[in-house]
Amino acid sequence: MSAAESLAGAAPEPFWLQDPARPGAGPALPGALTCDLAVVGGGYSGLWTALLAKERDPSLDVVVLEAGRIGAAASGRNGGFCAASLTHGLENGLGRWPDDAHTLERLGWDNLRAIAETLTRHGIDAEWEPTGEMSVATEEWQVPALQEAAEKAYEHGWEPIMLGPEAVRAEVDSPTYLAGLWDRDAVAMVHPAKLAWGLADACRALGVRVFENTRVTALRPDARRLRLTAAAPPRRGDRAPRPLGAVTARSVALGTGAFPPILRRLRHYVVPVYDYALVTEPLTPAQRAAIGWRHRQGLGDSANQFHYYRLTADDRILWGGYDAVYHFGNGMRPGLERRPSTYATLARHFFATFPQLEGVRFTNAWGGVIDTCSRFCAFYGTAYDGRLAYAAGYTGLGVGATRFGADVMLDLLRVGLAPGEETERTRLAMVRSRPVPFPPEPLRYGVIELTRREIARADRNAGRRGLWLRTLDRMGLGFDS
């Protein structure tokens, strides 16, 4: 069967969102209301913010406003790698904030542990599997890079194991593997949509009012409060969105990911980048035996254009990554979530990695949008005299880090803090600094496309980075997913 034939029956929907456990839509905003904290966005970022706010101060009146459905954007369609890293990997954190690197790693580890504890405390079944993640080298030039990564990890208290060609294939059998670096502690696998739905349930159980199909269309100060105007998505035949009402809040937290930000200044720092994934049918016991993978760890290869892949609870393989696509003018629309040419590339690479799985079919193929910023990890800030806080720019590693970002937003809004109290989080240089903004269009598109092409060229040239990438590296800039 060709790669194209293996994709023939694939539904263009995220596998995770098709789960029978998906709840029905919650209510939309019923009219005008007031609250202490209004959270915009019902992905992980917003849901963690609402949940942690209630845990810090149960007396707070908290409202979540979600434009569509809970977890239907990146949070319900990702790979489900929940990583401890708050900095898109140790190397990125070390390079940017060497003085804080140790603290950032410790806080990241605490954050991952707190996520696991939250799931237990609130009885959230999100198929949590603390398997760790194994990076694999599929080209000779990637082997020393893995060794170097292992040494840096040891220095910072992690204990990954380096595997040679035989040992890595004893873990997971691909003829393309030359070495592996298995970090057993720093990453867990999760069912992404169940995590989002479970967080929303936990919020409601603590008294948070969650409104779906409620898009915030405007934000303005109103005396000492902020006023958010909201509308429902237009129905067929409607000329414009239907007004729903307004929320007047003492504080606002923005967790709107890659979507056009209602705080205009964020437009300069975040670009929406499409990332795509496939899921296979459940593997038969014979197919499972043919690839090993007894420890079920998440896997990622080590090229600049990389694949990430993992097993689902029912032994399918989720296979994603490689292409990271930016559309002119921060382009975003539902049609861009489907990209047959990328699906075909991904399928070809899948069978090159696992030729033993010849004949396996894909049941789902989809895309989602990532909030990319030029430093690869989230940035934070406030507006309206500290009454609004935001966190954005997670760049493809937000499953775990959004919980930390939620805590930062609550620190910045001073939820549950004594007067004058600072936290370790808000003292971090990472929290106090901003990424370099992207240039305006048409330069933005040109620069991103050039960078993408140069990244692909480096992968073809044994990892050697050309002048353009070296210049960006020196400036601490880049493009990643």
Ligand SMILES: Cc1cc2nc3c(=O)[nH]c(=O)nc-3n(C[C@H](O)[C@H](O)[C@H](O)COP(=O)(O)OP(=O)(O)OC[C@H]3O[C@@H](n4cnc5c(N)ncnc54)[C@H](O)[C@@H]3O)c2cc1C
């Ligand atoms: C295909 C794919 C694979 C990924 N794989 C991984 C992975 O394995 N590990 C990892 O760590 N990260 C991964 N990520 C990234 C991760 O999913 C994100 O970092 C994370 O979900 C971000 O959460 P969020 O809440 O900030 O954004 P989102 O989940 O995008 O939520 C933002 C929400 O805000 C809502 N919204 C926007 N504007 C408004 C408005 N005006 N009014 C009301 N609501 C609004 C949106 O409807 C949306 O629901 C992946 C992403 C994609 C797309």
